[in-house]
Amino acid sequence: MTQVAGIDGCRAGWLVVRALAGAWGEATAALAPDFSTATTGARPVLVDMPVGLSEAPGGRALDAELRTFLRDHADGLRGVGSRVFAPPSRPTLEQFRAGADYAPLNAALPPGRRLSRQAFNITAKIAEVDAWMTPARQRWCREAHPEIAFTLLTGRTLPPKKSADGRAARRSALAAQGFRIGRLASGLGRRTGRWGEDDLLDAAVLAWSAARVAAGMARSFGGTRDARGLRMEVVA
Numbered sequence: 001m002t003q004v005a006g007i008d009g010c011r012a013g014w015l016v017v018r019a020l021a022g023a024w025g026e027a028t029a030a031l032a033p034d035f036s037t038a039t040t041g042a043r044p045v046l047v048d049m050p051v052g053l054s055e056a057p058g059g060r061a062l063d064a065e066l067r068t069f070l071r072d073h074a075d076g077l078r079g080v081g082s083r084v085f086a087p088p089s090r091p092t093l094e095q096f097r098a099g100a101d102y103a104p105l106n107a108a109l110p111p112g113r114r115l116s117r118q119a120f121n122i123t124a125k126i127a128e129v130d131a132w133m134t135p136a137r138q139r140w141c142r143e144a145h146p147e148i149a150f151t152l153l154t155g156r157t158l159p160p161k162k163s164a165d166g167r168a169a170r171r172s173a174l175a176a177q178g179f180r181i182g183r184l185a186s187g188l189g190r191r192t193g194r195w196g197e198d199d200l201l202d203a204a205v206l207a208w209s210a211a212r213v214a215a216g217m218a219r220s221f222g223g224t225r226d227a228r229g230l231r232m233e234v235v236a
Helices: 061-072 090-097 102-107 117-121 123-132 146-154 164-177 181-188 197-214
Strands: 003-010 013-020 028-032 045-047 141-143 220-225 231-235
Touching: 003 197, 013 197, 028 181, 028 197, 045 197, 061 146, 061 220, 061 231, 090 102, 090 123, 102 117, 117 123, 141 231, 146 164, 146 197, 164 181, 164 197, 181 197, 197 231
Parallel strands: 003 045, 045 141
Antiparallel strands: 003 013, 013 028, 220 231
């Protein structure tokens, strides 16, 4: 059986769920201080972080495709497109690396194409993944999106993950596959200030998607390459 992993960023660094594909009841969860450490021990690996960046501000064509998919499965839920935010362009990321803060970054961008606070808050992690990633590594470490994965798992876009209904729906969907979320959580230790339940649920569903990649069953979105030769593609 193939060892797979799903990775989500968290306050402690990176939260990783690893398992033999399909043996979800024996999955393990761990915290890693850096992305390189998080990717060890499994192939393929899926990460909830943008991989491949546009040269122009305002997001990637891929992001619009993901929003459309969520809306098409929303069944009356509103605002689901906001779950997919526009990542920084590569020039904006370079400004961030040079020390630019949120206001100066946005001041240099045209109205309507500015960076959201949500995107800025994870720009350090985007930069970490971008510095590590190469086209060769992307063959086994690929971008994913938990909202897309949960939609494919359940057949519908779920309620917001911060809501009680949303958390319950995600836990139920994973439990039906055999994941033991309580066991995974206990293996991570103290939660406060280090990781959140949504981080764990997101990493678990990405491990499920990684098994689909390994089996050749995954659905892909996007696929064009950026200036560094990285695919701007999400798999689930």
